[in-house]
Amino acid sequence: MKLLQVRKGQLVYFNNELHKVYSVKPLARQSVLMFRIKDMEQVASKxxxxxxxxxxxLDSFLFxxxxxxxxxxxxAEPGGYxxxxxxxxxYMxxxxxxxxxxVESVEGRDVVTTRQNTVKAKEFFVMVPGEEPGSNDITYLDKSKVSQAHLEEDAQLEDKLREENAIKPSIGDVYLNLDNGSTAMVVAIEQDMVTLGTGNKLTFHALYKSDSWNYLYSINSTDS
Incomplete structure (x- = not known):
């Protein structure tokens, strides 16, 4: 693609895997910032x-x-994506x-989301859990290039992410905001309350269950 064609929010393939563009920095050498849909790993690319x-x-993918x-x-159904x-x-x-x-609630075929957005039925696809009959797997651009070992890792990915996200947060942990692609670091912890660099304050449980924040990494981790 040409840079002028790249827009925030687009779904794209990078290294054969499905990603979402969360920012475009025209002056940067690697101008397209993305996260991988299946696990929210951040990458930068040309x-x-x-x-x-x-x-x-009927597209199917890992999220x-x-x-x-x-x-x-x-x-849509309450509690679904x-x-x-x-x-x-x-405007609101x-x-x-x-x-x-x-989805927090359903009003006819329209929905109100947990972020208090009212979204009309014509604007969205319902994300049905599982692989529906006749669906088209779009996790990879070319699945024939994916090793069996990689596919087996994918099968264990949900449990792996759940285990990682359940770890008690520490100062220096960095989280991805799924709403806008920004990142924020844990700057303070008081009892069971976490303060992020953005000013957001959440309990351990709320941060773990949040639909907006996803753990990325800790700046305090060291290579073994």
């Missing part, structure tokens, strides 16, 4: 090294270690292209 992909009905299938023909593919927010709503949102 525009010419990525391939654009537009998600479709945070779990497999989901996109459906445009069924209503949606992928916003045709964003048309009202705050969401953009290809955002993952968790």
């Amino acid at each position: 525009a010419e090294d990525i391939t654009y992909y537009k998600p479709k009905h 945070l270690g779990a497999r989901y299938t996109l459906r445009g023909d069924i209503p 949606i992928l916003i593919v045709k964003p048309d927010p009202d 709503d705050h969401y953009s292209l290809n955002e993952f949102e968790k």
Whole structure:
């Protein structure tokens, strides 16, 4: 792709795996900042090294270690996820292209998300847990290039991420904000309350269960 074609929110392939663009820095050598959909690992790349992909009905992929299938023909359910593919927010709503949102309530075929966004049915696909019959696996651009060992790692990914995220946070831990692609470091801990560099304050439990924050790494970790 050319840099002028790259937009925040686009789904793209990089190193054969599905990613989401969260920022474009035109003056940087590696100008496209992304996170890998299956585990939220952050990477940077040149525009010419990525391939654009537009998600479709019955596409299937790994999200945070779990497999989901996109459906445009069924209503959403409270507690489930949606992928916003045709964003048309009202002035009180705050969401953009290809955002993952968790459904808090359903109003007809429209939904209200846990971020208090009202999203119309025409704007999103429902993320159905599992691999639906007739679905198209888009986790990889070319699955024939993926080793069996890599696929076996994918099968264990959800449990691995759950175990990692359950670790008690420490000062210096860095979290990814799934809403806007920004990162924040844990700067203070008082009893069971965590303060992030952004000013956000959450309990250990709320941070672990949060739909907005995902653990990335700790600046205090050292190579063995």
